[in-house]
Amino acid sequence: MSTRSGLSCRQSCGNVLAPLHPSSVRVTYPDLPVARRRDEILAAMRSSQVVVVVGETGSGKTTQLPKMAIELSRELGLEGRIGCTQPRRLAATSVARRVAEELKVEVGKEVGWQVRFTEVCSKETRVKFMTDGILLAETQGDRSLKQYDAIIIDEAHERSLNIDFLLGYLKKLVTKRKDLRVVISSATLDAGRFAEFFGNCPVVEVEGRTFPVEDIFLPEWEGGERLREHVLRGVEFVTDLDSQGDVLVFLPGEREIRECAEMVQGRGFPNTEAVPVFARLSLKDQEKVFRPSGKRRIFMATNVAETSLTIPGIVSVVDSGQARVSRFSPQRQVQSLQIEMISQASARQRRGRCGRVREGICVKLYDEETLEMAPEFTDPEIRRSALSGVILRMLSLGLGDVREFPFIDPPGPRAVNEGWKTLEEVGAVAKRDQSKLTETGWRLAKLPLDPRLGRMLIESERRGVFEEVLIIVSGLSAMDVRERPQGKEEKADEAQRKFLDERSDFGVYLILWKCIGEFRDDKGKMRSNQMRKWCEKNFISFRRVREWLGVYSELRRSFRKKNGEAKEVSTPADVYAEVHKSILSGVPRQVGVWDKEKRHYHGVSNRQFAVFPGSGLFKQKRALWVLGFELVETSRLWARKLAEIDPKWVEEVVPHLCRSKFHSPYWDDQQGAVYGLEDVILGGLSVVEGRRVFFGRVNPKAAFEVFVREALVEGKLRGTNPVLQNLHWLKGVIFRGERKLRRVGYLWDEVAAYDFFFERMPVEINTSKAFYDLTKDPEEMGKLMVRFGDLIWEEGIEEQLKLFPDEVEHGGRQWPVNYVSDLEAEDDGLTFEVGIDELLRFPDYLASWAVSGLLGERVELLIRSLPKDWRRECQPVAERVDGFLEEWGNWEPQQDLLEALLEYLREKTGRAIDGMDESRLPGYLRAKIRVRDERGEVLGFGEDVREIKEKLAAVLRARREAAANEEWEMTGGEVWSFGELPVEAEGGVFPALVDEGETVGMRAFLDLEEAEESHRAGVTRLFLLEHVDHGVYVRKNFPLQMAGRFMLPLLPDGTMEELVKVAAEGSLGRMPRSEEEFEVAAQHGKGEWFGCAEKIAGALEGLSDADGRVREWMDRNRQDRHLGEVVLQMEEQRAWLLRAGFAWKAGYDRMKRYQRFFHGMEERISRLDTQPLLRDEEKQDQFLPLWDEWMIQWQERPEAVRLWEIGWMLEEWRLQLFAPGVPHVGKTSAKRIENALGI
Incomplete structure (x- = not known):
C-alpha cells in the first residue's frame, strides 16, 4: 500500500484522529494458536486486500488479529483506524477491554468501542471494536469508510444479516479503495465460500488448542423416547465414564432446558448441579455460569454456547442435535421458531466445546446416518429473515437493487418481494416506483430502527402521542425487562400482575415507565439504589431497565437530530386509540378477528393464530379484534404483544393497503x-x-342498471313526473289484469320494461335528480312514455280485461271490486268492497252474479252441480250456458243468480229442475263481500250478504245512533238547558238525559227502554244537583229502624247513597221532558223526598227480618243431601237481589215492595216443610232452564236494560211458582219469558 494512500486517509480523518507514534503502542502476543501463524497472516494481508482467517473458538482470532493489523499499519505508514466488528454488544465491549489490557493502553483512548447508543472512543483511538450494525450505520455518513485502514469482520461464520450486508458492501468497496485491508474471521471450515466471494483471496487456517475427543452416538430407543429422558440417558452415560468433569448439554430452547434441568437435578448425581444457560437469563443466573461453585456442573444451553459464549472447564458435551431456528416465511409473513436438526458445521462447533482442558467425550443423541444427511452449514440469516430493513438501507445508501447486490447467498425472490411489500406498507416506497424512497422512507432510513418501529414513531408525532409511542418503541427495541427466574415463576407472575393491561400488552410499557419515573429526583436523575431494590422486589432486570432508558434517550436524540423536534400536537381525546393507531401503522398486517366457532384469531392471508400465554390478554375475555406486534410459530402460531383495537382504525391508518x-x-x-x-x-x-x-360514484354502469330495474321498473321512484305516473298506472292495470284473469306473473313483462328504458336512457342516469333533469326535455320525455303493449307478453289482453271491471254498476251506484289470485287466501277470487254506511244499500243478490268475465264459468259449474237426472235434462250444457248468457247477461240483475238460472232451465226444459249446489263452486268463483269502516278496518267478510248484515246489525245501530247524536248530544249541564225532549225524534231515535256524575248530558238512543232508563238517571241527577243541601239532610236522617241499620253493613258499598237517590226518583213521580215540567216535579219532589225514603226504609226493615230467617235456614240445611240444591238456588237468588247497584236497578216502585222477594223465599221454605220435595223439584224443572239461559245472556251484557227487565220478570215468575201466597206484580209466564229471551 502506498504512502500516498495513507496520507490521503490521514488527511481525510485529520480533524478526527490525532497522530499515532509507532513507539506509543508495543505489540506482543500470548501463546495462542493464531499468534503462531502471525507471519503467514501478515504476509497474506500484504499481498491481498482481503484475507480469510479460519480458526476454532479459543484460537485467539478475536484478540490477536487487531494487533497484526496495527503492525501492518505501522509498516505501511498508515494513520487510519482499525475497525473490528462483533455480532454482539457484550463481545465488543469485553474484547476491547481484553485487547487494551494486552496492549497496556487505556480503554477509550488507543482502543475504544461503540455499541448501539454508547460510544467509548476518542481522537486517539486506533482500534475500534463495534457491533456490525454500528459499522453499517457509519456507511450512511462515510460511504467509503475513509477513517479505517483495515476492517476485521469477526465471527463471520454466523452469517447474520449485518455480516452478509457488510461483506457485500466491502466487496464493492475494496474495488474503489485499494488501500483498505479486510480480514474475514470465521470459526467454521466454510472458508471456501468467503474466499470465492472475494475473488479467491488467501485463506489462513489456524488449528485450535484441543485434546482428543471421543465421539459416541446414542440415538433414541426404537420405541420412541421423550427428549428429557433421552438427555438424562446421555448424561448418565457421560457420568459413568467421568463423574468429575463439567458437562455441556445442547438443547433447542428454554422450555426444554428447564424440563431437562429439573429431571437431571432430580436424578441426584453426587456433588452435581444443573445450570441453565440461555439468552433470557437474569443477571444473577448469568453470573452463576462463570462463577466456580465447587461442584460438578451440568450446563443446559441453547446454541448460544456454540460460538457466542465460551463456558470454561467443559470436559464432555451431550448434543441433542436440535436447535430452535428462526425462519421468516414470506408467503405467510410469519417468523417461526421451529426445532430443526442442526447442520454438520454446528455439530462440529458443539463438539469443539469439549477437549480444551483434557481429553473429552461428545455424546450425540442421534445416529451417524442422521448427521451425514444433515445440511453442511446452517442457512445464513439473510435466507431466514425479513429483508425490509436491508432494502431500506440499500435504497438510502444508493446501493441499487437488492436483487443485484453482491450477497454471498442472495435472498430468495419471495423474501425480497416481501421486503418490498413491508416497505410499501409503512409508506417508505411508492407502489408504482419502488426505486425511490418517499419522504417517509427517507425519515425512516435516518432512524436506527427497524422500519416498522420507525413508522410507529413518525405516525405518533402526527397523532400527538409521540412520547407514549417512543416509550413503547424503546421497550420493543430492547429486551423485556421482566424476569421469571427458574423456580420463582409464580412469584414473578404475581409480582408483575399489577403491570398488566387487560386491553393491551403495549400498555405494560407505559405502566412500567410510570413506575420507573417515580425514582427520579427533582433534577430528573435516577435514584439508582432505590430503583434497584424495587426491581429486585418485582423481578425486573435493573440492567435491562437501564438499557431501556438508554434506548429511549438515544432514540429521542436521534429523532430530534434527523427529524427536528417532535411537533407539538394537542393531546388527543382518546390516547389509547391514537397510540395503537400509531403501532398499527408499523404492523398493519398483524391484525386478527376472533372466530368463536374455531376458537382462534383469523388473521390476514388466512392465518390463524392464538394469544401467547405470556400476554396480558391471555386469560381475558377474547377481544373481537386484536393487533399483534409479532407472529411467531413454535408448536402453533402465536401472537405476541397484543392489543385490542377497533377494526375501523385499519382503514384510517393504512388506506393504501386496503381494498x-x-x-x-x-x-x-x-x-x-x-x-x-x-x-x-x-x-x-x-x-x-x-x-x-x-x-353511482364507484360503479356508474351497475348503478344505472339498478336505477332502471328498481327505481323505474319496480316502481320505487315515486313522483308527479308524467313518465313515472304513466308507468305506474300501466303497471297497476297489468297487475290487476293478472289477478282478474288468474294469470299472476304471466302478463307483466319485466324484461321488456327494463329493456325499454335501458335502451332509451343515458347510462349516467342513477339518481332521481338526473332522471328529472333528463325528462325536462320534451323529446326525451316522449321517448320514455311507455305503452300498454310494450309491457305485456301477449296481444288481445285488453279486450279480455273489459269483462272484469274494477267497479260493478247497479242501481245507479258503482260498487268497487277487488281481485285476488291466491288459492290459499280467504279472499281468493272476486270481492266487493263495501263501506259500512253503504251496506244496507248493497243488494243481497248482487254478489251471486259477480262479473261478466266469470259468469259463464259460474253458470256452467252450477248446471253441472245438479243431480244426475236433472243434469241430463240440461244437455248440452254449453248451449244452455250460451242461451242463459244471451237472455240474462245484458240485464241488470234483480234476483239471485241461482233463482234466475233455475227459472231459465225450468222454462227451457219444462221440468221442475232443482238441487243446484252452489257450495261445489271453487272458491274463486264464489264472490265475497268485505265491509270496512272509514278507517279501512274490516268489520265483516264472507259470501252471504244477508248473514253479514245480521252480524253487523249492532255496528249499524251504533253508527246510526252516533249519527243521530251529532244533533242531540250535549254534556256538562248543571241545570235544565236541554229544551223540550220528545219521546221519539225524527229518524226513529229517542232523546234522553244522561247521568255524567257531576253533571248531566243529553244524547239520542235507538232503543226506547235504554232511553227511558238513561232519562230516569239523568233527571234524578239533575234534581240532586239542584238540591244538594236537602239531599245531605235526607242522607243524614234516613229513617232506618234498628233492623234496617243492622242490615245495611251486609249490603254492597254505596247502598246508602243509592237509597237516597231512589227516594229522590220516587219523589219526582213521572219523569219530566221539559224545563217547565222539571221545575214542577222538582218542587213537588223536594217535599216528597223524605216520605219516599220512609217507604223504602220500611221495605228494608221487612227485607232484613225475612233475610235473617232465610239465612238461618240455609245455614241449617246447607249440608242436607236433599235440601242442599235448594240452598244453592236461594244463595244465587239472594246474590242477584242484593248485588252491587241493586237499589237503583230496581227503582223506586220495586224498592218500596222489595221485601216481597224475601217473603217469597220464606214461603218456599215453609212449603218444603209441609209438602213433598218432589213438588218443589217439579217447579225447579220449569224455572231453572229459563233462569240459566237468562244468566248466560245477562253475564255477556250486564248493562242491557232489556235483560234487567227480564230478570225482574223471572223474579215475579219465581214468586208465582214457589210462593203463590205472596203478591206478584204484572203478568208473567214461561212463554213470555221465552219470547223475551228469543228462545
Whole structure:
C-alpha cells in the first residue's frame, strides 16, 4: 500500500484522529494458536486486500488479529483506524477491554468501542471494536469508510444479516479503495465460500488448542423416547465414564432446558448441579455460569454456547442435535421458531466445546446416518429473515437493487418481494416506483430502527402521542425487562400482575415507565439504589431497565437530530386509540378477528393464530379484534404483544393497503339515488362491513342498471313526473289484469320494461335528480312514455280485461271490486268492497252474479252441480250456458243468480229442475263481500250478504245512533238547558238525559227502554244537583229502624247513597221532558223526598227480618243431601237481589215492595216443610232452564236494560211458582219469558 494512500486517509480523518507514534503502542502476543501463524497472516494481508482467517473458538482470532493489523499499519505508514466488528454488544465491549489490557493502553483512548447508543472512543483511538450494525450505520455518513485502514469482520461464520450486508458492501468497496485491508474471521471450515466471494483471496487456517475427543452416538430407543429422558440417558452415560468433569448439554430452547434441568437435578448425581444457560437469563443466573461453585456442573444451553459464549472447564458435551431456528416465511409473513436438526458445521462447533482442558467425550443423541444427511452449514440469516430493513438501507445508501447486490447467498425472490411489500406498507416506497424512497422512507432510513418501529414513531408525532409511542418503541427495541427466574415463576407472575393491561400488552410499557419515573429526583436523575431494590422486589432486570432508558434517550436524540423536534400536537381525546393507531401503522398486517366457532384469531392471508400465554390478554375475555406486534410459530402460531383495537382504525391508518369491495346496490328512495354497501378488506379480513356508499360514484354502469330495474321498473321512484305516473298506472292495470284473469306473473313483462328504458336512457342516469333533469326535455320525455303493449307478453289482453271491471254498476251506484289470485287466501277470487254506511244499500243478490268475465264459468259449474237426472235434462250444457248468457247477461240483475238460472232451465226444459249446489263452486268463483269502516278496518267478510248484515246489525245501530247524536248530544249541564225532549225524534231515535256524575248530558238512543232508563238517571241527577243541601239532610236522617241499620253493613258499598237517590226518583213521580215540567216535579219532589225514603226504609226493615230467617235456614240445611240444591238456588237468588247497584236497578216502585222477594223465599221454605220435595223439584224443572239461559245472556251484557227487565220478570215468575201466597206484580209466564229471551 502506498504512502500516498495513507496520507490521503490521514488527511481525510485529520480533524478526527490525532497522530499515532509507532513507539506509543508495543505489540506482543500470548501463546495462542493464531499468534503462531502471525507471519503467514501478515504476509497474506500484504499481498491481498482481503484475507480469510479460519480458526476454532479459543484460537485467539478475536484478540490477536487487531494487533497484526496495527503492525501492518505501522509498516505501511498508515494513520487510519482499525475497525473490528462483533455480532454482539457484550463481545465488543469485553474484547476491547481484553485487547487494551494486552496492549497496556487505556480503554477509550488507543482502543475504544461503540455499541448501539454508547460510544467509548476518542481522537486517539486506533482500534475500534463495534457491533456490525454500528459499522453499517457509519456507511450512511462515510460511504467509503475513509477513517479505517483495515476492517476485521469477526465471527463471520454466523452469517447474520449485518455480516452478509457488510461483506457485500466491502466487496464493492475494496474495488474503489485499494488501500483498505479486510480480514474475514470465521470459526467454521466454510472458508471456501468467503474466499470465492472475494475473488479467491488467501485463506489462513489456524488449528485450535484441543485434546482428543471421543465421539459416541446414542440415538433414541426404537420405541420412541421423550427428549428429557433421552438427555438424562446421555448424561448418565457421560457420568459413568467421568463423574468429575463439567458437562455441556445442547438443547433447542428454554422450555426444554428447564424440563431437562429439573429431571437431571432430580436424578441426584453426587456433588452435581444443573445450570441453565440461555439468552433470557437474569443477571444473577448469568453470573452463576462463570462463577466456580465447587461442584460438578451440568450446563443446559441453547446454541448460544456454540460460538457466542465460551463456558470454561467443559470436559464432555451431550448434543441433542436440535436447535430452535428462526425462519421468516414470506408467503405467510410469519417468523417461526421451529426445532430443526442442526447442520454438520454446528455439530462440529458443539463438539469443539469439549477437549480444551483434557481429553473429552461428545455424546450425540442421534445416529451417524442422521448427521451425514444433515445440511453442511446452517442457512445464513439473510435466507431466514425479513429483508425490509436491508432494502431500506440499500435504497438510502444508493446501493441499487437488492436483487443485484453482491450477497454471498442472495435472498430468495419471495423474501425480497416481501421486503418490498413491508416497505410499501409503512409508506417508505411508492407502489408504482419502488426505486425511490418517499419522504417517509427517507425519515425512516435516518432512524436506527427497524422500519416498522420507525413508522410507529413518525405516525405518533402526527397523532400527538409521540412520547407514549417512543416509550413503547424503546421497550420493543430492547429486551423485556421482566424476569421469571427458574423456580420463582409464580412469584414473578404475581409480582408483575399489577403491570398488566387487560386491553393491551403495549400498555405494560407505559405502566412500567410510570413506575420507573417515580425514582427520579427533582433534577430528573435516577435514584439508582432505590430503583434497584424495587426491581429486585418485582423481578425486573435493573440492567435491562437501564438499557431501556438508554434506548429511549438515544432514540429521542436521534429523532430530534434527523427529524427536528417532535411537533407539538394537542393531546388527543382518546390516547389509547391514537397510540395503537400509531403501532398499527408499523404492523398493519398483524391484525386478527376472533372466530368463536374455531376458537382462534383469523388473521390476514388466512392465518390463524392464538394469544401467547405470556400476554396480558391471555386469560381475558377474547377481544373481537386484536393487533399483534409479532407472529411467531413454535408448536402453533402465536401472537405476541397484543392489543385490542377497533377494526375501523385499519382503514384510517393504512388506506393504501386496503381494498374496497362494493356490492349489493339498491335504490334508496329517501336519498333518491342508488346506494350500495362497501366492505373494506385488508388481506382477506373485512375491517369495515356494510358501509353505505353512493354507487353511482364507484360503479356508474351497475348503478344505472339498478336505477332502471328498481327505481323505474319496480316502481320505487315515486313522483308527479308524467313518465313515472304513466308507468305506474300501466303497471297497476297489468297487475290487476293478472289477478282478474288468474294469470299472476304471466302478463307483466319485466324484461321488456327494463329493456325499454335501458335502451332509451343515458347510462349516467342513477339518481332521481338526473332522471328529472333528463325528462325536462320534451323529446326525451316522449321517448320514455311507455305503452300498454310494450309491457305485456301477449296481444288481445285488453279486450279480455273489459269483462272484469274494477267497479260493478247497479242501481245507479258503482260498487268497487277487488281481485285476488291466491288459492290459499280467504279472499281468493272476486270481492266487493263495501263501506259500512253503504251496506244496507248493497243488494243481497248482487254478489251471486259477480262479473261478466266469470259468469259463464259460474253458470256452467252450477248446471253441472245438479243431480244426475236433472243434469241430463240440461244437455248440452254449453248451449244452455250460451242461451242463459244471451237472455240474462245484458240485464241488470234483480234476483239471485241461482233463482234466475233455475227459472231459465225450468222454462227451457219444462221440468221442475232443482238441487243446484252452489257450495261445489271453487272458491274463486264464489264472490265475497268485505265491509270496512272509514278507517279501512274490516268489520265483516264472507259470501252471504244477508248473514253479514245480521252480524253487523249492532255496528249499524251504533253508527246510526252516533249519527243521530251529532244533533242531540250535549254534556256538562248543571241545570235544565236541554229544551223540550220528545219521546221519539225524527229518524226513529229517542232523546234522553244522561247521568255524567257531576253533571248531566243529553244524547239520542235507538232503543226506547235504554232511553227511558238513561232519562230516569239523568233527571234524578239533575234534581240532586239542584238540591244538594236537602239531599245531605235526607242522607243524614234516613229513617232506618234498628233492623234496617243492622242490615245495611251486609249490603254492597254505596247502598246508602243509592237509597237516597231512589227516594229522590220516587219523589219526582213521572219523569219530566221539559224545563217547565222539571221545575214542577222538582218542587213537588223536594217535599216528597223524605216520605219516599220512609217507604223504602220500611221495605228494608221487612227485607232484613225475612233475610235473617232465610239465612238461618240455609245455614241449617246447607249440608242436607236433599235440601242442599235448594240452598244453592236461594244463595244465587239472594246474590242477584242484593248485588252491587241493586237499589237503583230496581227503582223506586220495586224498592218500596222489595221485601216481597224475601217473603217469597220464606214461603218456599215453609212449603218444603209441609209438602213433598218432589213438588218443589217439579217447579225447579220449569224455572231453572229459563233462569240459566237468562244468566248466560245477562253475564255477556250486564248493562242491557232489556235483560234487567227480564230478570225482574223471572223474579215475579219465581214468586208465582214457589210462593203463590205472596203478591206478584204484572203478568208473567214461561212463554213470555221465552219470547223475551228469543228462545
